Amino acid sequence: MKSSVITFPGSNCDRDMDVALKKFGFNNKMVWHDDEELPKSDLVVLPGGFSYGDYLRCGSMASKSKIMQSVINFAKSGGLVMGICNGFQILVETGLLPGALLRNKYLEFICKNVFVKLDNNKNPYFKNIDKEVLEFHIAHNEGNYFCTPEQLKEIEDNNQVAIYYCSDSGQINEKHNPNGSIKNIAGILNKKKNVLGMMPHPERMIDKCLSGEDGSIFFKNLINNLK
Amino acid sequence: MKVSAVITLKKDVLDPQGKVIQQALNGMGFKNIDEVRQGKYFEIDVQENDPKKANEIIEEICKKLLANLVIENYKIIETQ
Structure with missing residues (x-):
């Protein structure tokens, strides 16, 4: 399985993602934002970080960079594109995913482990994971998912919510909403379910000694789903 | 020619920064401030x-x- 991780100026989770993808069997290539052509890929990842210093709005400048036209075309042709954290912000700025990510409700940068509940098991990213709740890591200042009531209805009607913030036992409530996201939404898919954006970082949960292993479950499952 | 644009958050979008500024103003003694909404201002030479x-x-x-039209409005305010 071939994957590509795009590096923007200011990306800082690109190498973590490279390590994670390779650990679980992907043949990964790093792609510079100023390149125009995407290498042949089964999966394209927009990593976390602070692309272009988060100038203007998080992800806005990166969404206009040269490589993104190829990424958008790849996504529109059905290719798998996954955006983590800043990558999620970039995806909403391109319009591939609906909504926007606002400043966290309580104005703090949040860096901690969270639990997420899987909602949609019919997409290529999460299908076949037998656990309902996974523990991932979040680190962001603008992760407060927002969309209009019309967009929310469309997202829910089409089963586009991938994961919700929840308690360790899977309860979705305000107490376990770290950043003020509408309905505790932590990650969403596009209508065709080939584009995923999520704030949590699975690539930070791939080593039992360092953090946890729920990211390993995610990546192992992902590569199996793609085979 | 110079043109300016102002970007503001839409009415229903939460603006925690504006809220904190409003609270600070109230704390400084400006008791008559009900709401502050923070935006962006651009001067563009075209x-x-x-x-x-x-x-x-x-x-x-x-x-x-x-502007991100999901959350923001824009207004072109002056042309010189």
């Missing part, structure tokens, strides 16, 4: 002498980059 054409260019810029 190579165009026709005000109508300049406005059209800035409008396109606002739609394509400066």
Whole structure:
């Protein structure tokens, strides 16, 4: 399985993602934002970080960079594109995913482990994971998912919510909403379910000694789903 | 020609920064401040002498980059 991780100026989770993808069997290539052509890929990842210093709005400048036209075309042709954290912000700025990510409700940068509940098991990213709740890591200042009531209805009607913030036992409530996201939404898919954006970082949960292993479950499952 | 644009958050979008500024103002003794909404202001020098054409260019810029129309409104406020 071939994957590509795009590096923007200011990306800082690109190498973590490279390590994670390779650990679980992907043949990964790093792609510079100023390149125009995407290498042949089964999966394209927009990593976390602070692309272009988060100038203007998080992800806005990166969404206009040269490589993104190829990424958008790849996504529109059905290719798998996954955006983590800043990558999620970039995806909403391109319009591939609906909504926007606002400043966290309580104005703090949040860096901690969270639990997420899987909602949609019919997409290529999460299908076949037998656990309902996974523990991932979040680190962001603008992760407060927002969309209009019309967009929310469309997202829910089409089963586009991938994961919700929840308690360790899977309860979705305000107490376990770290950043003020509408309905505790932590990650969403596009209508065709080939584009995923999520704030949590699975690539930070791939080593039992360092953090946890729920990211390993995610990546192992992902590569199996793609085979 | 110089054109300015103001980007503001839409009415229903939470603005925690504006809220904190409002609370700080209340704390400083400005008790008559009910709400503050924070936005962005841009001064753009455009190579165009026709005000109508300049406005059209800035409008396109606002739609394509400066504002995210899911959460923000834009207003072109002056043309010099």
